[in-house]
Amino acid sequence: MFGYRLGENADLRLLEERHAEELSALTDRNRDHLRVWLPWVDSNRTVEDRRNFIRGSLKQFAENDGFQAGLWHEGRLAGVVGYHGIDRQNRGTTLGYWLGEEYEGRGLMTRACWALVDYAFGELRLNRVSIACATGNGKSRAIPERLGFRLEGVQRQAEWLYDHFVDHALYAMLAGEWQERTRSL
Numbered sequence: 001m002f003g004y005r006l007g008e009n010a011d012l013r014l015l016e017e018r019h020a021e022e023l024s025a026l027t028d029r030n031r032d033h034l035r036v037w038l039p040w041v042d043s044n045r046t047v048e049d050r051r052n053f054i055r056g057s058l059k060q061f062a063e064n065d066g067f068q069a070g071l072w073h074e075g076r077l078a079g080v081v082g083y084h085g086i087d088r089q090n091r092g093t094t095l096g097y098w099l100g101e102e103y104e105g106r107g108l109m110t111r112a113c114w115a116l117v118d119y120a121f122g123e124l125r126l127n128r129v130s131i132a133c134a135t136g137n138g139k140s141r142a143i144p145e146r147l148g149f150r151l152e153g154v155q156r157q158a159e160w161l162y163d164h165f166v167d168h169a170l171y172a173m174l175a176g177e178w179q180e181r182t183r184s185l
Contacts, residue, residue, distance in 0.1 A: 002014050002061070002067055002069060004069075004115045004119070006071075006108070006111045006112060006115060007111065009073060009074050010071065010072060010073045010074075010078075010108055010111065010112075011071075011072050012069040012070070012071055012072075012081065012112055012115060012116075013069060013070055013072065014057075014058070014061060014067055014068075014069055014070070015053075015054045015057055015058075015068055015069065015070045015080070016054065016058070017051055017054050017055065017058075019054065019070060019077065020047050020048075020050045020051040020054055021047050021050075022076075022077045023050045023053075023054070023070070023077060023080070024046070024047045024049075024050040026077050026078070026079075026100050027041070027044060027050065029100065029102075030100045030101050030102075033100075033101040034098060035162075036137075037134050037137050037140065037161070037166075038098060039159060039160065039161050039162065042162070053068075054068075057082065060085070064086070065083075065085050065086050066082060066083025066084065066085055066086045066093055067082055067083060068080055068081075068082030068083075069081055069082055069112075069116075071099070071108060071109065071112045073103055073106070073108055077100075078099060078100050078102075078103040078108060079097065079098050079099035079100055079103060079108070079109060079112075080097065080098055081095065081096070081097040081109065081112045081113060081116060082095070082096060082097075082116070083095060083096075083116070083120070084096050086124065086126070090127075090128070091125070091126045091127040091128065092126055092127060092128035092129065092130065093120055093124075093126055093128075093129055093130075094129070094130045094131065094132060095113060095116055095117070095129060095130070095131050096131075097109055097112065097113060097140075097143070104139065109143055110142075110143050110146050110147065113131075113143050113144075113147060114147060116129075117129050117147065117173060117178060118178070118182070121175045121178050121179070126175065127174060127175045128172055128173070128174055128175070129172065129173050129178075130152075130170060130171060130172040130173075131143070131144040131149060131170075131171045131172075132155065132158065132168040132169070132170050132171070133168060133169050133171070134159070134161075134166040134167070134168060134169075135154060135166070135167045135168065135169050136166065141169055141171075144171035144173075145171075147173065148173065148177070148181050149171035149172060149173045150171065150172055150173070150177075151169060151170070151171055152170045152171065152172050153169075153170055154167050154168065154169055154170070155167060155168040155170055
């Protein structure tokens with residue numbers, strides 16, 4: 001099983017079915033906050049919806065197609081981060097993430113994304129990690145920017161968000177760039 005310590009007060013662990021109620025409670029507390037940028041919020045309303053998401057992510061892990069990890073801070077679930085599948089032929093993946101509003105501003109998601117980027121290049125031997133964020137989502141965009149990802153362009157009207165399209169800023173990091181970046185830290 002995947003687990004990664006992010007310091008003395010935070011860690012990443014695979015989501016398990018036993019986390020469904022905690023994940024549902026976190027989602028419910030942050031529903032209005034998350035709905036601004038995430039299209040799945042309205043269709044995920046019950047503990048069973050969250051349990052189904054976790055089952056799907058465990059299947060993804062079992063099939064060696066990436067995984068979704070819970071981000072815990074001081075023992076409480078704070079958010080989710082993971083790979084949206086792995087393109088084995090082209091050795092790439094895309095990261096996705098969200099964080100409860102009460103946990104923002106602590107560097108938690110930046111540390112979590114750093115860990116998954118490092119894991120993608122080190123353990124999974126991938127060559128490319130990308131992150132797509134709505135162009136207007138400054139907090140989400142700050143993460144790949146802090147990690148040194150390169151902005152490759154904007155995908156116009158890339159996602160339908162309830163009643164309108166949003167553009168996505170597409171960021172990417174290559175394995176060689178990451179090695180150079182982490183070597184200098």
